[in-house]
Amino acid sequence: MRTILLFALLLPSLVLAQIPQSKSLPKLSICVFDPLGANGSLFNTMKDYRTVAFDWGVDLEPRAYTDEKIAVDDFKAGQCDATLVTGARARPFNKFTTTIEAIGAISDEKMLRKLLATISSPKAAKYMREGQYEVAGIMPAGPIYLFTRDKTIDTLEELSGKRIATIDYDEPSIFMVNHIGASMVPSNSANFSGKFNNGSVDIAYAPAVAYKPLELYKGLEDNGGILRFVLAYMDFQIILRADKFPEGFAQKSRTAVASYFDRVNEFVEKETKEIDPKYWIDLSDNAKQQYGGMLRDVRIKLRDQGVYDGKMLKLMRKLRCKVNPAAAECVEKLE
């Protein structure tokens, strides 16, 4: 859904493989967005990925970018042959995979695991390529929650008129903030936490893993809270310029990256436990239904506007209905 500073994100080390032979491999590069640049965990993960990519026939040199926009621009300009960026920034390259971050579409980690395994399988390969670009892996980065400085704000009506730190290049976020009648305060991954912590916004949305490194408890203080309702699951995606890579590279990569899910999830759960339990605000079933219905309306509108991909929304609706077949949406089939 959106770029958030992830001082903490750790992704699993890649599976060991052998076959060290002397080969002359094409030298390619990947523009890696990491808030900590070459010192960060995403960049470090790409050092491991490089050794695995070698066995798939490519010498893929990672290059660190602390500014995600520049990473994408350089990739578009052909400065790199691949890029690793957040789902929100990857939207121009693949509508299908970036719709995974659609608001309220994924109920829990089990569903996300199933979804990523499904779309990373060879059968789904046809959805991974759009024009010259191909998705070569999706790494989950955990659930995104709503952080509020006033814990009495727990209904949709109460969000109206509130100032929300909004990632300004993310179309769904802007649409959503307008939809609930809140006031958008343009922000980015490097400054939203400061705005939340010093009170210049009332509300921010962020992944659970940002809580500790960005000290979001400073903005929550004594009166704040976090709605225990997953707005979306954040992810990072590896995008390739397909014609530069050997046949079959992207599929091997997707399969490998999908297998890291449990390790990443374990990390996210550990970080989520760092959140002081007093901050969690549990919603009533009624409120959850109200939120769920509203988010579905937003998804459908964004699909109709061409932002979200209809096929992915349908796939996610079907996965939700496998778990909860009695839900109204399973009869209505609007997605």
Place this chain on the structure above:
Amino acid sequence: MYLSIRTAIAALILMTMAGCSSIYTTTGWFAYDFAEDYAMPYVMKTDDTEMGCAMSESMTPMLMAFSELTWSPDRLATSMYMQAGACAEARANEEGLSYLRAYKAQNIGEAKDARIRQKRLFALAANRQYKGYKHLVAEFGEPGETCPDMDEEEEFFWMLGLVSGLQAVMSDVRGQGEVGVPKDIAMKSVRGSQCLDAKRWWGMPKAMQAAVWTMMPDNAPDGVDPWQELADASELAGDAGVRLAQAVEVVIADGSGNEERLRDAIRRHAQSVKTTPPNAQYRMLDIVANQQVLAVSDRLWTEATGSRTPIGGLGTFWDDQSPAEEALDIDDLLGD
């Protein structure tokens, strides 16, 4: 008769134990005072990091054992753990070079293994550095909110503990989060460093603050260029002969992905080492800083050439153009 012998033996044992305990306690106080007042200041003046590592790695458990008899030597523990952490970090950097060389040689199994070894060592470093930070908290309280009332000696330990906290977070990230160092101690340490005078402490408080601003530029005051601040801090460090702030600048420039900026920071450090001798009192810290810069230079050299910085080559790069010397015409010179 039998009873009185047994009583006598019991009394003897009790007396012996009490005697031992008092000897240990006295020794504990002696060790505590000696280590803090003499050993640590002495080590700070030395120039052999290998010996420093051997000392901190071997002596820390023994000194800490005396805390069972005296009180916990938190200030000493902060500096010992910080130093031992730096030793593990240096070994982790070596494994990073092994990874690069193995990859270049297309020995992928070895490259992967080197990465795993590197991560284990970073986890060890994070574990030690985090302990250093926790001893700081035990001594002075949690940093980040208010400044404790400190004399100059206490300020020194305060700064070491904060550096240890910041390094613990970075090492844990590099070690894939195995230790679970709380990530917020990075920001707490940076705020805590603002309790110190930038000039007195060799530009370190300024460098730590500027490092955060480079990552979150909107947090910097209007008109302040974080990179210029880092360079200014490095200058203070150079003037003082304790170049920790220069190591911070190099590490942050390395992270930024801007190689020209990184090379410039390394060149300025190398120049500073040539022109200003280390501060005699804190020679060890200056050498540790130098080794951190050298580690980054080694990585750059190894990536480009397959081997580390040549002897005497810090501040130079493999593709530097040596100033062209115009050749004279030999025939002119040798002709009549």
